[in-house]
Amino acid sequence: MCRGQAQLPIIPTYYLQFQVERDNIVQSALENVEKYWDDSDSNSVWLKPLKVNFEGEYAIDVGGPSKEFFHCLFSALLDPDLHIFRKIDDHAVSSNVWFNPEYLDYSTLEKIGLLFALLIFNEAVTTVPFPEQLYEKLLSNRDPEAIDLEKMDQGFVKQLREIEAENVEALDLDFEELRPGDENVPVTKENLELYIKEKMTKRLAIPQLAAFTKGFNRLASMTPLMKTIFKAEDLRDVILGEELDWNAFRLSVYYLDPYCEDHKVIKMFWKVFDEFEENDKRQFLKFLTCADHVPVGGFVRFPVRRLDNKADKYLDPDEPNKYPEPGNLMPEVMTCKDFLSMDLPEYETEEDLRFRLKMAIETRGFHLEVEAPPCVSATAPFPEPSILQQAVQGVVQLLFGGRR
Template sequence: MGNVVAQIACGRQHTLAFIPSSGKIDSFGLGGNGQLGTRSTYNRISPAPVKGCWQCLILLHAEQSYCVKRIYAGGDQSFAHYALSQDDSPPVDLRTTRPDGQIYTLSDDLIQKWLNHGHGRLSPEITNEIDLVFSSASCLNGSFLSGSNPDHYNTNSKCSGVDINMARLLYHRLIQSDYPQISQIVAASMEKHLLPRLSSSPPDIEALRLYLTLPECPLLSIPNNYTTLTIPFAKAIVSLKDAPIKVLGNWWSKFEPAVFQRLVELYKEVVVYLLRMQKLGIPLSDQRIFTCFLHTSLKFLEILHSVNERAGQIIQYDKFYIHELDELIDIRNDYVTWFQQQMFSVMDSQVTMCKYPFVFDAQAKTALLQTDAVIQMQMAVDHAQRQNLHSLFLSGGGMESVNPCLILIVRRENVVGDSMEVLRKSKNVDYKKPLKVIVVGEEAVDAGGVRKEFFLLIMKELLDPKYGMFRYYEESRLIWFTHKTFEDIDLFHLIGVVCGLAIYNLTIVELNFPLALYKKLLKKTPTLEDLKELMPDVGRSLQQLLDYTEDDLEETFCLNFTITEEMFGTTEVLELVPNGTDISVNKSNRQEFVNAYVVYKFNTSVAPQFSAFYAGFHKVCGGKVLELFQPSELQAMVIGNTNYDWKELEKSTEYKGEYWADHPTIKIFWEVFHELPLEKKKQFLLFLTGSDRIPILGMKSLALVIQPTGGGEQYFPVAHTCFNLLDLPKYTNKETLKEKLLHAIEHNQGFNLV
């Protein structure tokens, strides 16, 4: 290893390599016919010297020495051309070399040479040199090597051995608007020679280096080159076999976030370009080619997204969002097409963006969820109507019809019990219907507001400590399932159903679980990071255990494979693995201990409880649409978020009747509101919308409306939670407005909202 090879010759199933420094030939491959020159018929996996007849020739002519000039390989034959060493001509070097004998690589000196001749008409010599370098994968793979003493042996499956920053600087120095001829030659060479020759199975790891450096070339970022350079480059990567893709994934995972982000942004721009061309009706050629281009670009982004996920997010997942999708495609129609393909296993050549859900932002995913809800609810309503018709036909009109809505009739004093009773009797198809809430003895018509408050109250009741179903963690202010409970397991099922119904009916609820819950709902595995979120003190201790470098770990931590749990005033010691009491935690098994701890906390200890919750949730929300969500996105759909932007709330508010933005009452209203402390502002949201959190789409999606109301200043503001509508009397005094507003928001609980 480490020798320079000047010639390679390949037979049918064997290879020869000439090493000029030693004058020897190495061979490997099949040797059944003696073609390896080993004087045997054994096969050889790794290169080893050939034992050729020239050794006899040298012994016979001791006064003269011979050297190899050229090697050849036929089907199952090997040949070498020898000549006297006195011959002044050196062995043939078949590598791409410069006149000084060095391999052509892109360097400062070579670029400067080209630029010095780049203002006028380029000479044939310079043109040929540029074409030679950018037509040759070997030349580019030999460029940009990193380290003070760079060589290609720095490259392995974990390390590319190239300097990406050097590649970017050299490419940008070469490709300049002042030197258009150079750019044209580079583009033509890559388009006609380099990219078409890239193999799906490169011969060596080193041959993969150009896949890292080529995207740094500014030519790939020019829209006019997307279809000739940028997409063909992505096609070369998408076509690679699993082994080289795995190596590239390892290399990409070591990228600086800014470098990785540039690559992602490039292909997001390509996707937007293609979709915009389609929307404007500008033909690229024919529909099949457009589909191929779009599929290739999205597939490459999918590969990068997978690398990003496996690497623990080099960049945030939302950096893959393509925000322009809402204006460029019909998201709802795209989902319907994808849904049909999934439901009926249709093999359709049409590219649906839902195959690549990581590009959808919060607004798009909300549209997808709404679309899925409409589809599922319509299917449920259609099913109910078919049942009605069937019953009508059988009974002659005497049987009760099936309601197209899921009706919850509850009493204020028994919200949980009444809800369980209705939901127990409901069939799975009923959960897909629009939800209507009726409160016994109260006149409110549920146009949305009653439903929103119902979710708030039932979740507050179910999460009450009196049930002992959940444990509250003071440090994180989060809850998790208790490993023992005396309550009926059906209550966990009910919470799952309620959570699913809230999502399906686009209502956010208070459910302060860690992200681990949403990972598990999406069949993803919680990690130590999730334990740190729920139990920061325990998480820090486990991380210290993993990071400890001294040799006295056992004596310092004194741990075995057990966990201590406190419940109902008693303490239990539970084994994480069989015979865990007898297994001490040491340097060699500490990772296994941490893994077992995480698995116990999030899985083993709460398996029955979570299983019931999961079943209830998926009765409502089960389906293909969940596959499109990240855990954090699903969390935001359930509980909303706290990214408050009070100025945005004011800016997006609409007014009715006599009110407008500069009306005196409106001006003092916002003065009072912005002076309120955060908790009072959150109370106002609860008063107005039924929740103190905001939907995933942000403040503007609340669509607050303020209208004047009859009567004098002695009246209080009234919230129509169904419509996020505020009746605001025409107060003229700031102090009066503040007093009345605070009284209203502090006494808002009850189903008797308008």
């Protein structure tokens, strides 16, 4: 992600462009989808790579902003106050989520389903804790009622099964929740099995799941190979990424002169990093890549360079020829789709490095640039690919995106 004060270049029509508000990300994301929703050729629009610009943040999206967009969007969508999704296990600190059967805005759910497909198509690794059963449904045409609720929501099903027929009338249950207006229909020994079946059906939130799936298929139907090649666990891994291996992360780093593995600053960096708690390590990974998970295929190799504290951008306009000390600067990163780099100031002490690294993680700083980075041409024309080419490209991205 590159920021600067220069006017952003006009992005070729090869891209799908979103302009979003960070502080109103759900509504602005839905409004961006709405712009293309009723176009006759809207399906082909979704196959274009996404470029995101956050309002008030001058950036050239070469991978970072779009990853940040999906992470922020789905974090916001999972907010319990929106009532769109619910935790499967209400008593667990961390739980998979499912659709809320009380949420009846099916049009919004359809758009969220499309945004979820865009997340996959654009290789945005992020935390979306859906159970494997959702991916099985998205990749098949089977009846939603065939979803194994007992496997997905074991605690709920166990609780229902523990209702004893002999004592059910003492529980004073009725069908009001399942059939509005039927509060006068009590649950008895004779209709207990029907009550359990209807409770389980409602728990599946079938209308909500159907709307989400319909939106997802707006894009997925354009890449039909996806449904024949992928298994549910493969699709989940594309979204959640691989299990973190910090040793593999360290091996993915290489150094540019004068830095090397034995350099004082590099030794301090790894000492500080190794002392981080797991959450801080993940936050650093998010600072570096805009995601706190590893894409399928593993970490991208990236360089660590010495930050030049005597670059013109650091000059104090009130004091010509006065440059800041390295200890007063934060690490900076360049985040592109297929390229990363980190510029690390030549800190004098471990305390300076720890303080500035933590500050960078907390403030989510980015590498400031005026021009587009070398991994993208801001003005070069792109040929408009055919729908077939884009469909093939989509499947290749899904299968091999993290391995390039």
